[in-house]
Amino acid sequence: MTFWERFARWVRRPFRGRRSMMTCREQVDLLADYLDGALDPEVAGALEQHLDGCPSCLNFIKTYKATTVLVRDIACEEMPEELMNRLTSFLKAKIRQEKAGGDRRETQP
Amino acid sequence: MAAAQSSDSDQDLVERLKAGEEAVFEALLARYQGKVYRLAMSFTRNPEDAEEVLQDVFLTVYRKIGSFDGRSAFGTWLYRIAVNAALMKLRGRGPIQESLEEYLPQFTEDGQHARMVVDWTPGPEEQLLRQERTQVVREAIEALPPDYKAVLVLRDLEGLSNEEAAEAMGISVLAVKARLHRARLVLRGKLERYMTEPGTRQ
Numbered sequence: 001m002t003f004w005e006r007f008a009r010w011v012r013r014p015f016r017g018r019r020s021m022m023t024c025r026e027q028v029d030l031l032a033d034y035l036d037g038a039l040d041p042e043v044a045g046a047l048e049q050h051l052d053g054c055p056s057c058l059n060f061i062k063t064y065k066a067t068t069v070l071v072r073d074i075a076c077e078e079m080p081e082e083l084m085n086r087l088t089s090f091l092k093a094k095i096r097q098e099k100a101g102g103d104r105r106e107t108q109p
Numbered sequence: 110m111a112a113a114q115s116s117d118s119d120q121d122l123v124e125r126l127k128a129g130e131e132a133v134f135e136a137l138l139a140r141y142q143g144k145v146y147r148l149a150m151s152f153t154r155n156p157e158d159a160e161e162v163l164q165d166v167f168l169t170v171y172r173k174i175g176s177f178d179g180r181s182a183f184g185t186w187l188y189r190i191a192v193n194a195a196l197m198k199l200r201g202r203g204p205i206q207e208s209l210e211e212y213l214p215q216f217t218e219d220g221q222h223a224r225m226v227v228d229w230t231p232g233p234e235e236q237l238l239r240q241e242r243t244q245v246v247r248e249a250i251e252a253l254p255p256d257y258k259a260v261l262v263l264r265d266l267e268g269l270s271n272e273e274a275a276e277a278m279g280i281s282v283l284a285v286k287a288r289l290h291r292a293r294l295v296l297r298g299k300l301e302r303y304m305t306e307p308g309t310r311q
Contacts, residue, residue: 023216023219023220023221024214024216024220024221024222025216025220025221026220028214028294029290031290032286032289032290032293033286036271054222055225055226056222056225056226057222057226058228059226059227059228060214060222060226062228062230063226063228063229063230063297063300063301064293064294064297066229066230066300067293067296067297067300068265068293070242070243070246070300071246071250071261071265071266071296072265072266072268073243073246074151074243074246074247074250074266076147076150076151077150078143079142079143079146079147083146083156083160083163084142086160087138087142087160087163087164087167088135088138090164091134091138091164091167091168091171094164094168095131095134095171098172
């Protein structure tokens, strides 16, 4: 650690112990619950207070949220009709086969 | 023997199937195949794999309907079978080679962001890149380990709650939350790299 890093840590020291001074790491850990509205109001308040003074965390939460929206945007194509027909035929044949097998087993002594 | 109506409840159909009225199996198939297809495609991104998952799932439903005790809804039970079948397909592909760590946020010793985080969320002019971005998101999801991918698909794509996803995967709600968060962090990190490092755009 360089002298300046040590100096910066020393300057930030008085703020670290305060309840409202949530760290970025803590903020990130709580994001999912925060977006679900599942956080205790006091903790949510501390998180918002942190966001007010931390552009990086504000950008982090924006991009985290955007990620969930982008995932939702992936539209999945409808099941092709051809596949439906193939699946129905496959299942019918398989079930017929199993029943025939089952019947044979039943007739054995 | 009356044909199954779209107004028949799942429970009715299941009871009739259990009682040996096999024609209703097709009604259940018609009702749920689209949903299972979507899930299987989201998990595997491969039409052949999705087809095999569909075959496995509905054969399992047919074979095991006798042991379905109705404690959960039929849809939930079927969903769980489908998630298992799709996960088996993914796990069968072998381990993911790529390290996820490099996409997770980095912090200093005292818990601050190690570097400035930028906002790369798209503005209106970025809409043109929508298709390209969808492809990037797909590939990023594709590269996630199976268990993370499953949770992400169930929660963020299918819109299940934490509790429903936990039930479908047979894991705890806490495990769902932990995996979901990590999957989102990795995905966010990958998208960040794509959006902020022009060199990675193909």
